[in-house]
Amino acid sequence: MARFERKPVTDIGIDETLKHVDEVKIKKAIDWVLKAEASARLKTFVQTCVRCGMCSGSCHHYISHDNDPTYAPAAKVKQTVWDMLDKNGNVSKEDIKKYARIAFTECNLCRRCVQFCPFGIDIAYLISLVRRICCLIGTVPQYIQDQALSHMQTTNMLWFRQDEWLDTVQWLEDELRVEIKNARIPLGKKDADVLYLAHGLEAKYMTGLLTNMAKIMNVAKIDWTMPDTDGWDYTNKAFYAQDHETMSMVVRRHYENAFNLGVKRIVMGECGHAFRTGIYEGVRFLGWKESPIPYIHGVQFFYELFMEGRIKIAKKIEEPVTVQDPCNIVRYRGMGDMIRYIIRQTCENFIDINPGYEYNYCCSAGGGMVDAGPPWKMARIEGGKVKADQIRDTGAKIVIAPCHTCHKGIEDLNDYYKLGVHVKFLTDVIAETMEIPEELRA
Structure with missing residues (x-):
């Protein structure tokens, strides 16, 4: 295993909390999550992994960082969950700081690696256990903490x-x-x-x-x-x-x-x-x-409106467009064909992305990385280089991203890597192209 080396980043949600946490609280949180909350999947996945490396090339962070082995999905588990298990929960504050960085800023929980694992090991589940431990300790990026607290108090973000x-x-x-x-x-x-x-x-x-x-x-x-x-x-x-x-x-x-x-x-x-x-x-x-x-989901709803003839298109978008497949509705829920049907109904020149559907790369902002805020912006920008290259290769001028997180993530990649694209939601595309009946016109 190569040495874990990263640029120092200050996040008060992690750094300040650790000043007031002792190893007893840390062990208590680890024991509770790994021994009481975790399901049988934890033991099955940890004992099944044979370190074959098939997951490495699936990860956008690994590819975008010149195949640095410390960014490989299995390596992230080895450096977090396996490390906790090996130490029986007796870990240091510095260990927790490392775990939090990996879990919140180097894994988007996108599950692309699951598509390539010969045993179907769900690494996103294992990393989510690390996040849960950090949550119980309080070592969560401050921006995520703030939004979670807003939900707690107001039920909005x-x-x-x-x-x-x-x-x-x-x-x-x-x-x-x-x-x-x-x-x-x-x-x-x-x-x-x-x-x-x-x-x-x-x-x-x-x-x-x-x-x-x-x-x-x-x-x-x-x-x-x-x-x-x-x-x-x-x-x-x-x-x-x-x-x-x-x-x-x-x-x-x-x-x-x-x-x-x-x-x-x-x-x-x-x-x-x-x-x-x-x-x-x-x-x-x-x-x-x-x-x-x-x-x-909105994609399902829009698809239904088209299939029922409730929406008719007046004029399609003529610029070349491509698509971003959001992980949680395509890789998880199989809505890739619905998205493409809607795009073809509203756009003249659709250029599908390659690879697409469940093999599409994550936007590098999902799983809370964009919500981790400014301290971690470059972590997702650097991790999203392969996504930027993938979009550039299409030659499209518009990227349709039916997800707020994908939308923001690709906008930032567009600015940093100078892709020259415009990012749109399906909602905006439909509202722009649909026919408004005469009796409804103001």
């Missing part, structure tokens, strides 16, 4: 008060009526077909995206509503910290809103991790076998 949410939606409805006659963004409507949950950023910084979604809803004549209480934000940043308790609370609030309003299903926008928490992670920690009400 940006400390947005309920009255601010209501005012924002009413303002956006007024703006939408400039284009769509008598447009509505219903709040707290009972017995609607769809409860739509928004991304926290769409209420504060990216309001145009929420407006475009409302535009689609109105043109497609969907019977819909949004929450008029807290619990409107589908993001769940506590997942990145493996804060199971807060993550579960946020998911429960989403379903409670749906039950209270009597809707038929929940539809969320373009986000990967939130969909994962909404239908699997959060549901499991709440003790439910499966989602108690259908929970639909």
Whole structure:
């Protein structure tokens, strides 16, 4: 094993916490997670791995760092989980600092390596155990801690008060009526077909995206509503910290809103991790076998609208476009064909990325890396070099990324590596190209 060498990075969420933690607390956290919380998968995966190295070339961090063996997926496990097991949990503060850096900033939990492991070892699961241990100790990047605390207090990621949410939606409805006659963004409507949950950023910084979604809803004549209480934000940043308790609370609030309003299903926008928490992670920690009400991703919803003829295209985008396959909805949930169908309906010149679908490279921002904030920006930029090269090779001018994290990650790669592309959501593409019936035009 090569020596683990990294540029020093200061993160008060990790560094300051370790000043107030002793080895007794560290061992207690490790023992609890690895002996009480972890499933049989831990023992199976650790004993099955034969160190064959098949996972190495699958990892964008490994490739982007000139095949540095310390970035290989198996090496990340060896330097964290295996190290804890070998030491029986008797590890130092410096060990924890190293574990946190690897788990939060050098692994996106993208599971691309699982596609290449001959035994199907889920390295993302093993790294998530490291994050859980760091969470119980408190050694989590400060920016992730802040967002998880906001979810804990407000059930949204940006400390947005309920009255601010209501005012924002009413303002956006007024703006939408400039284009769509008598447009509505219903709040707290009972017995609607769809409860739509928004991304926290769409209420504060990216309001145009929420407006475009409302535009689609109105043109497609969907019977819909949004929450008029807290619990409107589908993001769940506590997942990145493996804060199971807060993550579960946020998911429960989403379903409670749906039950209270009597809707038929929940539809969320373009986000990967939130969909994962909404239908699997959060549901499991709440003790439910499966989602108690259908929970639909934006890609599935848009695909359905096209298949039912509710959306018609007036003029397709002519510039060459390519696609980013978000890990949590393509590698995990198989929505690659749906995404490409929608793109072909709205774009004239689609250039598929290579490799694509479940073999597409992670954007290098997912799994909480972009949420780790400015101290770790270059870690994801450097780790995403292979992603930048992959996009450049397509020759496309537009990258369609149906995930907020992918969107931001590729924007940063675009700026740093001078790719000369524009990154768009499917929501924006559909709103831009769809036909607005004459009777709906303002």
